[in-house]
Amino acid sequence: MSDQGSFFQRDRSWHPPAFTPQYKTSVLRSPQFALLSLENTVSEMTGPHFGHSQLGPLDNDLIRNYMQTGEPIGQRIVVHGRVLDENAKPVPGVLLEFWQANAGGRYRHKKEAYLAPLDPNFGGCGRTITDEEGRYRFRTVKPGAYPWPNGVNDWRPAHIHFSIFGHAFTQRLITQMYFEGDPMIWQCPIVSTIPDRNAVERLVAALDRNNTLPMDALAYKFDIVLRGRRSTFFENRMEGN
Numbered sequence: 001m002s003d004q005g006s007f008f009q010r011d012r013s014w015h016p017p018a019f020t021p022q023y024k025t026s027v028l029r030s031p032q033f034a035l036l037s038l039e040n041t042v043s044e045m046t047g048p049h050f051g052h053s054q055l056g057p058l059d060n061d062l063i064r065n066y067m068q069t070g071e072p073i074g075q076r077i078v079v080h081g082r083v084l085d086e087n088a089k090p091v092p093g094v095l096l097e098f099w100q101a102n103a104g105g106r107y108r109h110k111k112e113a114y115l116a117p118l119d120p121n122f123g124g125c126g127r128t129i130t131d132e133e134g135r136y137r138f139r140t141v142k143p144g145a146y147p148w149p150n151g152v153n154d155w156r157p158a159h160i161h162f163s164i165f166g167h168a169f170t171q172r173l174i175t176q177m178y179f180e181g182d183p184m185i186w187q188c189p190i191v192s193t194i195p196d197r198n199a200v201e202r203l204v205a206a207l208d209r210n211n212t213l214p215m216d217a218l219a220y221k222f223d224i225v226l227r228g229r230r231s232t233f234f235e236n237r238m239e240g241n
């Protein structure tokens with residue numbers, strides 16, 4: 001086994017349950033049988049690894065990475081934060097992938113059915129890797145809210161999807177980021193599957209005036225916590241090294 005400690009168990013009271021009928025898709029996606037508990041294997045405890053060399057220079061800039069004739073329409077924003085583990089240690093070398101609708105609430109996806117127009121200059125996908133202190137940052141435009149076929153008239157609040165690869169597959173996290181002050185967060189059937197209001201608030205990025213770019217972009221701060229290990233913290237054995 002790995003020389004590092006085992007991971008804390010996932011706190012299932014903090015995460016949404018798999019079966020939540022108000023979010024219709026969960027009915028068929030949720031397990032039909034009791035879960036089995038399996039030991040983690042070495043590859044699950046120690047991989048994957050990523051290198052900065054695999055990323056392009058515009059991968060963390062959604063304002064420019066799909067530009068055809070000019071910059072995309074929308075509220076220009078910077079999203080930044082830190083990736084920490086449950087012991088509050090920064091996690092360097094984490095691969096973050098993010099995707100979102102354009103400023104009108106429309107995705108660039110072949111199954112997208114919303115009538116809002118595509119923006120020819122906005123792709124809506126990007127990625128980056130956290131630095132030595134677990135920090136990440138990317139530029140984009142603020143996504144719009146959009147309707148979706150769930151109830152009769154359900155709308156998603158503005159959000160950015162995140163896929164996060166830490167240093168073990170047990171740290172894999174897929175989540176969504178919302179924007180401070182949006183009243184639609186509290187009317188969303190997906191958000192309402194999360195049982196704890198404090199857990200929902202952890203998904204809401206704060207407007208961060210200190211990192212706003214004057215005459216350019218607003219900033220939002222979004223910290224992400226991955227599963228931590230039970231081992232004692234050693235300065236000479238940082239996570240990811």
Ligand SMILES: [Fe+2]
Pocket residue numbers: 101156159161
């Ligand atoms: Fe979405």
